Amino acid sequence: MGLTKKLFWEDMYTKEFTAKVISAEGNQVVLDQTAFNPHGGGLVGDTGWIGEAKVVDTVKGPADSIVHVFEAPTSLTAGAQVMGKLDWDRRHRIMRMHTSAHLLSAIFNNKTGALITGNQIEPDKSRIDFSLEDFDRERMLTYCSEANEAISKNPPVKTYFMKREEAMKIPGITKLATAAPPDVQELRIVEIEGYDTQADGGVHVKDLGEIVKIEPLKFENKGKSNRRLYFTIP
Numbered sequence: 001m002g003l004t005k006k007l008f009w010e011d012m013y014t015k016e017f018t019a020k021v022i023s024a025e026g027n028q029v030v031l032d033q034t035a036f037n038p039h040g041g042g043l044v045g046d047t048g049w050i051g052e053a054k055v056v057d058t059v060k061g062p063a064d065s066i067v068h069v070f071e072a073p074t075s076l077t078a079g080a081q082v083m084g085k086l087d088w089d090r091r092h093r094i095m096r097m098h099t100s101a102h103l104l105s106a107i108f109n110n111k112t113g114a115l116i117t118g119n120q121i122e123p124d125k126s127r128i129d130f131s132l133e134d135f136d137r138e139r140m141l142t143y144c145s146e147a148n149e150a151i152s153k154n155p156p157v158k159t160y161f162m163k164r165e166e167a168m169k170i171p172g173i174t175k176l177a178t179a180a181p182p183d184v185q186e187l188r189i190v191e192i193e194g195y196d197t198q199a200d201g202g203v204h205v206k207d208l209g210e211i212v213k214i215e216p217l218k219f220e221n222k223g224k225s226n227r228r229l230y231f232t233i234p
């Protein structure tokens, strides 16, 4: 158990919550529990409000704590009870973008064997980097169309925990070229039913149809075997 309980792992649709301040220093506040997802894994950190104060970013802190970065120095003190509220419009776009990235990664990986060398998930525009020798725009566009077909079928997206040794037997459980899943006993699994099973700590939608549509914006050639896809959602 980390210092901050991750309410977004229990329910990724939690928009408001109450919590107790564990520490408050300058513009950084740690709570005993939070629905704010921290920056990491290619995702930007959540924003919103704690009490009346604007939270401009959320980052990982020491001892598995989650740090809320306020716009201005806080007057909160340890022990105080607070109300937290996410900027939900922004967060829901991040969930849709992130699930889109998983789906695209699964289809590209399945069709070409490409691994993911990087990604940046943001509310307005996201990108994925693939290790892929081939650079055929038409073919890559057909993969995006396949992703949209999957979205129209609206399969559920499930999250659950699995023992590490069991999870590591699932083919494609990690499509990241660089990193194996963190060295923990239980892995959090995100499964797009029928399409993809990944070890992942981030926030996702519960039904693929919530994405509505993936709109590829641009393919870039980033060197010998690195391809970059920019995409957005409506």
Ligand SMILES: [Zn+2]
Pocket: 041, 098, 102, 200, 201, 202
């Ligand atoms: Zn992810």
